[in-house]
Amino acid sequence: MTDTELTKAPGSHIPDTVANAAATPDREQPYGALGLKEDEYLQIREILGRRPTSGELAMYSVMWSEHCSYKSSKMYLRQFGQKVNDEMKKNLMVGMGENAGVVDVGGGWAVTFKGESHNHPSYIEPFQGAATGVGGIVRDIISMGARPVAVLDQLRFGAFDAPDTERVVHGVVSGISFYANCLGLPNIGGETIFDPVYQGNPLVNVTSVGVLRHEDLHLANAKGAGNKVVLFGARTGGDGIGGASILASDTFSSGGPTKRPAVQVGDPFAEKVLIECCLELFRDELVEGIQDLGAAGISCATSELASNGDGGMFIELDKVLLRDPTLTAEEILMSESQERMMAVVRPDKLDAFLAVVRKWDVETSVLGEVTDTGRLVINWHGEEIVNVEPRTVAVDGPVYERPVAYPSWIDELQGDSAAGLPRPEEGDDVRGQFLRLLSSPNLADKSWITNQYDTYVLGNTALSFPDDGGMIRVDEESGLGFAIATDANGRYCQLDPAQGARLALAEAYRNVAVTGATPVAVTDCLNFGSPENPEVMWQFSQTVEALSDACLEMEIPVTGGNVSFYNQTGTQPIHPTPVVGVLGVIDDVAQRIPSGWQDEGDNLYLLGTTSLELDGSAWAGTIHEHLGGRPPRVSLAGEKQLAALLRAGASESLIGSAHDLSDGGLGQALAEAVLRFGVGARVWLDEIVERDGVDVATALFSESTGRVIVSVPREDDVKFRGLCEGRGYPVARIGVTDKESASLEVQGVFTVGLEELRAAHRGTLPARFGATIAE
Amino acid sequence: MPTIVVEVMPKAELLDPQGKAVTGALSRMGRQGYHEVRIGKRFELTVDHVDDAVLAEVKELADDVFSNSVIEDVVSITVLDNTVSA
């Protein structure tokens, strides 16, 4: 039986009432088709003391889905809340569990940020899937009382050359571009990776950041009996019915049309109006509590608002404004129509509320009110179709301790190090490999994508791509701002998920630090295969444990995040891909540091040391199609030290540019820094080779952590060296900027002219996806 | 050369933001009596000739290329009299 049969079949439009459910205890119910297991269904019967009505079944099934209930991940995610010290709590206004975490950034300002996945819909319908992914995370941000001010997108596609990749890339990128540009949100960063492991299951994660004054903070709760419950925004339609449950609880490899849910169609214009409308409602203090409607729609909003508040709510479901009048009560409960919000409004403020909503031409209906009964009661044309304790739907869903198994293949994989692969010695060979890396899809310039994103809108973007982190001014008076970067390396995580998680955190942290900002908080978006696969569950448990420990060690709290399971093609799970986002604060964005040099004659320094760490590297993958061994080591204390050093340098304006070393190593970082403003450099590797005991290829391609190249104006040289020595961080002068040369010269190894560098770096994506007119 | 016209509309149960925006504009302009406006696409294909094979291929293209079956329906495929210009 399919979900439509459920909602249309028994008695067709005559809804299944509570009385009816009590009277017909033995009626068979299609819980299986809705993604519920038998024991879950029995648990629902036990909670209710009767069989659920079809409306209740619809609600429980969507709310108890993996996507909404976190039933497989909950017991692990607790660690993020537990492994915190006072330092980490200091600036946290709202922690995990709310729509998004909120961080005090000083001056009465706060920043809220969160990442979310929209992976499965983006494979079925890339444009709408990605677009509504932006819409969903932005509504999370609004519902905290914040004005959304930026987005970032983390994209992982199948093999660069695979035929289907082009469809997905075009759809996803234009979907994100369309929705975020139309909302007027600058896109300030992200990631783009191609790997066959994502072929049938691309990852589309979107992060959004919002800004608010402390007093504007809003929470999703329904308090105060008698307060009105209002649904506003777009009308409810048949979008994504059952999506939350069907999508998130099963894979859809070749599963035929029955598992194909209707996707949601987004309307960014409606969302833009909704944002302005909500901000005006907040400003005029017209809402008590607010919740966005995302997965599980009205089921989720009513049960969560009620559970977080006084516990009771009465709703007349037939008051919901419909786009399609034939929708049944169950479909309305499950609909995932976009661009909707639910607010709790005091009766004496209702008129003022409605006036604001009308001003923005937003459609509204008052559905019911908050009660003190402790029950969520939903009527349909006067008949009671839902009567539940809201916590049982929204909070106390099933929690699983899924079996965990150490992967049978991992020892062998880890034993297969890249250290033994042949490394080039001759200058020409090194040059050739350097250029191959620079033009490889994962390391190539991403401006084919980012040129489709607005960065200027709102007028506060201080840094965006291709810099390491995005940066936004929060306060026009003081220049106070935040920086943000997100990172994950699925290849490292496949080799060692715990180490991969630490590395993702370290890289995002470093990417924020090189902008001159101080890292203060973390969000994550954990993309994994099926939790029913014990080896995947092991990867997941390793990841969360390591990430929470690492955050404790670095003293930055995880403020929220998202888990996406069932990312696999057939039975082949994706590489574990925990995207980690780090938020930083900077007192004045005028002190920001770009990732490349612009001036003549600056000295180039490499901070940190290099060792033979090529396992899992871009070099091993691109040159040798190799994945094996152990990912690089990382010292979290060292990363903190490095960040503090950069901050000190930034605040004294000693640093002209700073670029962190990651995928592709020093060679890649040098090329990017040269191309940033088109200013060449002369570089020598002798000191690194000698001090660190590595060969030239290792010096250029190793992915050792804790490293950054900085450029320092001549006049600040002494001060800068003093700073490094004082802090005891390893530093070596490796070169000097050279405008005249119009090239990157690695002395005694190779020289590549600016034009050749640019062509290698920029040509790859346009050659595959179609030329754009920019350059 | 003959022209084949393929017409595609957004699925009725899904949101049609374009149509919604136009419906709103009409009512703001004070135009009464327009309950709903929906906006779809009209494709005009100029082809060498029309026969059953061509029509079958166009039908297939209409479903796979010109429309996205997840969100749209092909509502008609017609052959334009090529002596009349569209």
Add this chain to the structure above:
Amino acid sequence: MPTIVVEVMPKAELLDPQGKAVTGALSRMGRQGYHEVRIGKRFELTVDHVDDAVLAEVKELADDVFSNSVIEDVVSITVLDNTVSA
């Protein structure tokens, strides 16, 4: 309720980049015999009733609102039999 269909096409002498892209896609897919694809819009208006006044108003709206005469032509205005769903 009856439906009035208004169809709008880009002017023949202007480049239709969307249509051109589809034409290109067809030829890349190896589909022969499609000389040109042009993409226009189809508006479906659900109205209370149809009479001459309504049709005259729709004609006016078609020219002033649904199309921009600098770049588009209204190619047809038809009334759909309301018993047949589009």
Add this chain to the structure above:
Amino acid sequence: MRIGVVTFPGSLDDRDAQRAVRLAGGEPVALWHGSHDLDGVEAIILPGGFSYGDYLRAGAIASLSPIMTEVVDAANKGMPVLGICNGFQMLAEARLIPGAHTRNAHQQFIRRDQRLRVENAATDWTTGFTQGQEITIPLKNADGRFIADDETIKRIEGEGQVAFRYVGVNPNGSFDDIAGVSNERGNVVGLMPHPEHATEPGFGPDTPAAMSSGVDGLTFFTSVIQKALVK
């Protein structure tokens, strides 16, 4: 000088235009699409964005707004009006300037720092430039391709109504590389690139001197203010 900036549902760069007016020394006044009140302003900016989602045609639905009746009226009486991006599209849809806009020839939204040549330094919004001056202004749009029939193009070329032309790269397939157009009188100017995003050091386009330091856009706003002072 009081300069009105109209906010339509879906306007995005309205507050940025207000900021630019302020940075140029003017007083920005927020105007609302649904009203017929111009609040005594002396010049008007129609800002960028996706008014009404640009769903019918870019700028089309906004051009039917109540305030546009007043804007058209004031423009015809000589009030300076600047349409930026979506505002340019509204001016064309409202027939205040000739031509129309279609989807970019390459079909994608494009953002880039765009070189422009000032082709007419005599309009109300360009007197601070010199004829032929090259400037860099951020561009970001999906429906930026300016088109008109041959006759119109010939006319506006001949009458100096082409205010700005793309230099180096034509980013959207606009006819004759036209980036901006004025009406005959020179008080109404529309252009695709966004001068308001090149007005504040640190947040503008890169220049050879320093990143994000480009402020070429400021001259649009100082020009109109200067002109009002002279009057």
